[in-house]
Amino acid sequence: MRSNHSGYTRLSKVHKFSAAGLGAAGAAAVAFAVVSGGPAMADARPAVKPVAFETKTLAGQGQGESARHADEAAARAKTEAAAKVKAEADKQRAEKQAANRSTDRAPLQKPAAPAAPAPKAYGNDLEGWIAQALDVMKAKGIPGSYEGVKRNIMRESTGNPHAINDWDINAVNGVPSKGLLQIIDPTFKAYHVEGTSWDIYDPVANIVASCNYAADKYGSMDNVNSAY
Known part of the structure; x- marks a missing residue:
């Protein structure tokens, strides 16, 4: 209303x-x-949102632990590797020192004697006989030259080592001259040179003994120009 x-x-x-x-x-x-x-x-009343900090914290701790373990493992591996390298170096150094000590204790080896020279080869002919006889004469200090030796050989025997004179006075006396340089047995034995054959017909022994006799009587076979 x-x-x-x-x-x-x-x-x-x-x-x-x-x-x-x-x-x-x-x-x-x-x-x-x-x-x-x-x-x-x-x-x-205002709503409060729960915070799951505990879960996050545990997860973070787990990750931190894993990282720490990984670092520790890496550090251990590095240390072990360095130890192995050092051990190997120590081993090699010890082996080298042992080898040096062994070498130091080893007796000194005498140097090997030089090999003896091969014997000189000579021809089995007049040239070879004269060459070998001259080497023996040189070693024994007996004078004489190739020319003087060969000249007298050619006059006495013409180079025949088995030549024998059966008509001269020596032959008449029973001691004929023999060999390259026509030497008689008594003279050959008296002037024989050690190291040569005792066979008067041996070319080298005959030359050396005859030259030794000529050196004693005439100064050298080079000074002989006729029967001696």
């Missing part, structure tokens, strides 16, 4: 009762929420 006064509304009893009821109900609801912490209060 409208009032006669402009802008003013009169409430009936029913309206007043309804408003009063609503107010009381609202106040009760607020009071209930404050006192009992009911749903109204719970909805007003």
